[in-house]
Amino acid sequence: MVAVTVALVVLGIDAMEALTREMTFGAVHGALHALQPSRIAIAIALTAGSYLALTFYDVLALRIVGRPLPWRTAALASFTSYTLSHNLGLSLLTGGSARYRIYTRAGLDAADIARVIAVASATFWTGIVTIAGAALMVRPGALALGGLVLAPVVLHGLGALVLALTVALVGLCARVRGPLRVWRLSLPLPSAAQATAQIGIALLDTGAAAAALFVLVPDAMPSLLPAFVLAYALGVVAAAVTHVPGGIGVFEAVVLALLPGDRTIILAALVAYRVIYYLLPLGIAILLLVLCEGARYRGWAARRLNEGREAAGGIAPPLMAVASVLGGAMLLLSGSLPALTARMGVLAAIVPLPFIEASHIAASLVGTGLLLLAPGLYRRLDGAFVAVRALLIAGALFSLAKGIDYEEAAVCLALVGLLQWTRAAFYRHTALTHTPLSGAWLAMLAALMAGVTWIGFFAYRHVPYDDALWWRFAWTGDAPRFLRATLAAAVLLTAAALWRWLGPTPAIVTTPADPGAIAAVLMRADRTDAMLALTGDKRFLLAEDAQAMLMYQLRGATWVVMGDPIGEVAAWPALLWRIRDMADRAQGRLLLYQVTAPVLELAIGMGLNIVKYGEEAIVDLAELTFDTPRLRSLRKAERAAARRGLTFRIVPAGAVPVVLDELEAVSGEWMQAKGHGEKGFSLGHFDRDYISRFDVALAMEGTRIVAFANLWLTANRREASVDLMRHRADAPHGAMDFLFYHIINWAQARGYARFSLGIAPLSGIAGRRLAPAWARAAALIFRHGERFYGFRGLRAYKEKFAPRWEPRYIAGPRGLALVQALRDLSLLVGSVPVAHDQVVIPGSASTHAPKARAAA
Structure with a gap:
């Protein structure tokens, strides 16, 4: 286009x-x-x-x-x-x-x-x-x-x-x-x-x-x-x-x-x-x-x-961006047209010729600067506000100095007044160098420059062009001034385009989190997915009293928050509004990923669009008994695996390094059979330091490990779960059922309240005729997308454990921005994890290791 x-x-x-x-x-x-x-x-x-x-x-x-x-x-x-x-x-x-x-x-x-x-x-x-x-x-x-x-x-x-x-x-x-x-x-x-x-x-x-x-x-x-x-x-x-x-x-x-x-x-x-x-x-x-x-x-x-919430939807910034474009185009057009002879005669008696020549070029450069800074106004940058205001004042002065163009000066000063009137709309403190100049915007500026240049050549069609014209300085030298001003504006525009394409991409700098404070918050976690804080690929935002935190990561212009905030519920609203404000000021879009129902009211209040992501399978351990008809197939699988010689064992976190080589071999064999690489962000990955932080459940055939899963356990015993679940290619049939059966039994015996079997994506979304388009698309993918991902098979497997299903949601921007955010999310989850704030828990290898070792 x-x-x-x-x-x-x-x-x-x-x-x-x-x-x-x-x-x-x-x-x-x-x-x-x-x-x-x-x-x-x-x-x-x-x-x-x-x-x-x-x-x-x-x-x-x-x-x-x-x-x-x-x-x-x-x-x-x-x-x-x-x-x-x-x-x-x-x-x-x-x-x-x-x-x-x-x-x-x-x-x-x-x-x-x-x-x-x-x-x-x-x-x-x-x-x-x-x-x-x-x-x-x-x-x-x-x-x-x-x-x-x-x-x-x-x-x-x-x-x-x-x-x-x-x-x-x-x-x-x-x-x-x-x-x-x-x-x-x-x-x-x-x-x-x-x-x-x-x-x-x-x-x-x-x-x-x-x-x-x-x-x-x-x-x-x-x-x-x-x-x-x-x-x-x-x-x-x-x-x-x-x-x-x-x-x-x-x-x-x-x-x-x-x-x-x-x-x-x-x-x-x-x-x-x-x-x-x-x-x-x-x-x-x-x-x-x-x-x-x-x-x-x-x-x-x-x-x-609240500044971010009120100003985010304002139309004043885009309108002032349009005004900046019009002001810049006016100055460029003025630089391409002949000056009024009578006014130049008056000006000649006041200022010297070099001052007029310099003002003519400066006015065109100011016009080009206004065009380049308009995207900054659109993105509500306070730096763009200050720079555009200064350029408009300078444009008014240069308009008077180059030909007493008081009409242009009046327009520039009027724009200054309108800009100042909407000062509160420009609240983002991002540096101007972070303002993206899209290819489409630069193309529009190039087209505008081409039109202005044509108007100039049309105005001076009668002038014989030669090399000497560039160096001609005279009171009536309108054509040479047009050539010099056009060249200066073109050079500035070209430099901006080269900076856009060849310059470095600015990185957003965040303050490193205190590992001790993160470890203290993890001790208060009620959900096991809080252990994703230990994967090493997250950034953290701590509450002011350090009683709660959330974890997030940046991909492109998207700020992805992983799950619910962790810690004191009373601190959640302030944390979510802070991350909302941080993303907004950095010209980014916020996406809350896999959040639960308690976060929905806050997300709606922040103006985010709610989309159901899937459902999490939860087994209530206090009421669980394996001696029910619904769990008959699970009991049969466990007994069949036991008859083949499988045994169950828990390795405490402190002893995991002893079996780490064999675990890595099992993981490598599993990855090779699946034919894909490690995931990140919303999943753990096999890393020797990471695995050593957790107790590990093993399914063994004699002295040989055939399957394993590292355990996520909250310190308050509210929830237990597993992260990585991997097995050998020749593992006996039903090995994973055997492993899950004994892990759940083990957690129940040690007083954990519930066991999470993880999320079934796109599960539980009604695709009825009157449902939203996203719901109908999700239901269609869930029913017919088995060749790409086992949506229905994953839910069917979890159903064997007779769980109850809790919904999980995505909250993000509206319209096309949500599609862009989901694209960034998929790239983030599918990428190889890159360490950011590695959390080292003082005094132990795991938040729950002492209790786990004692229980083992």
Whole structure:
């Protein structure tokens, strides 16, 4: 998509070059200044009418989906959404985010917002297509599209076909009841009256927008209005299909190619139209939303609410990022255009020429810096806030120093004021060097630079270019100043791109945990999965009173917390909010993995999305008796293995080094038979130091070990479990059943309350028709994914022990971010463990070793 967008930008510039070859900047400038104020006022009024009609897109869409809201709420969402998407393109990421922010406050969920966007988009496209069909019907003469010439009869036939399809669409809405279903997606259909209203609103919007362009062409006759409407509609379609930000170049090229008349006057009208219909509403939208968000943040500061939770969803940072891009583009564009002669005469009497030359280059560098720092504002970095504020102030000063461009200085200072108003939204203390510059963002900047450069060459088309021009310094040397400023900006942009691709990846530094404090918390653990703290591949976050902790690891931009926090339950909320805040400030996403029901309320309060991961099999040892019909198959397997000569033995942690070589041989044989490597993070791995920390249960054939499992035992005897379970390839049938039988019996005899058989992933997830999409997908994988992983077989094996099943969950970000987080999780679990905070428990090899040795 990046490559296609860049290619389309290049093609658009090439088309503009061909269409404007006979024009001069002076002629366009003169035509622009010749526009009568009355025509500009009418164009502004028609623009207001078009955006007023746009607001009813959302009003009608909300009624169609059954979630009506007051007009003022729908109008704010619609206006801000369309101004952003009109100027930036990528409507789902720009306009969609504005709608999401406003509508979630109004009580709509993500599914309803998606339906509103879909219905509003359908209304917009229906209007564009319908008005294009009507224009084709009444347009006189042939239409030339490049080398293709369409005769009037063809145009009228196409127009009639489009209008017939529109009528058929309304008839379909009148006949069909219920939602439209595409695979498993449902979209409510409007009634015939609502469909007619949609088309009417869209015609008003599109007609007013096209008329705003029409009135800006002084010599346009009323008979040319159908041609203007058709050119406008096709230009909008081309801009939307190509995904070029704002359709810059593409929209203008299509309109210039299709409209008859003086192209110089039409280009001047297009420039004025771009300012009136695109930039002016965008400025109003940014002002409205930033003032609204700023007031909200200031109220938040007064109430001292949680900063990370309140600011994480704000729309002020992305809006100020857009404003930074516009400010940077304004400074770059100003550096590409001639200065006003009268102002330069005044300036010449005040400052020397070298100061003006340096200010011209500096202003373009400031513009490039604003473009490069915009992602930092989007990510709410306080460093980006400070840097952009300083650059805007510098841009205002350089604008005055290079040509008394007080209009640009006023815009820069206004942006400084808006930025300062939303100061509380920029709270992350991550270094600016940690801000990623994506390839797509750099491509967009390159496309913008290419467009600005073309405008500069268009403005100085009459200048004879030679090498000496680079070194020409004069009061009237606008073309040399343009070349030098463009080169400086291009060098800065190239350096940023090289730093992005070749520079080192910054690492997030965390404070090493105190092994003694971790060991003390592990002594309070109620669950055996707390022993994953000893694998050596975790980072730790301790409560302020060191009575609780959680373990986590970073993979990509994802902060994965392993299981529930450990220790005092009262400290869990503070720990989870701290890790939430740490991930947020580091521009990361938080994922809670394999958490239990007590954590759900906290996760929901933190704004995380809850997904069921599977179920854990628990055997209550206090009530267990093997003499029941449900455990008959287990008893039979144990007796058969015993008859083959298997015996059971527990090796205390202190004696494990004696049998370690043989355990490693068994593990290696098991790994080779399975054909995969060690896992990490959520599982233990065979490491000699790690295995030596735990008591080990053995199944022996004479003096030969045929199977083993290292034991996880809580110090308070609340739970027992096993970690690694490995056997030889020639182990007798039922060896693992034999081992489990005796481990459970051993734990029961020593007073442990329960025994965990581990988790069955994707188990217990209902895939019913009305269930969420993720639940239906999980149930499908559980039923049919046996060839990739033994989901059903694993649950069936654990069922032999007649356990009760407790749900386990994943809590993470919403939308596509959850998919990215799960991808990082799979890479983390599947990777070879890398030691981080190795925990050495003072005084013993295991948290429970003394008691275990005594029991043995």
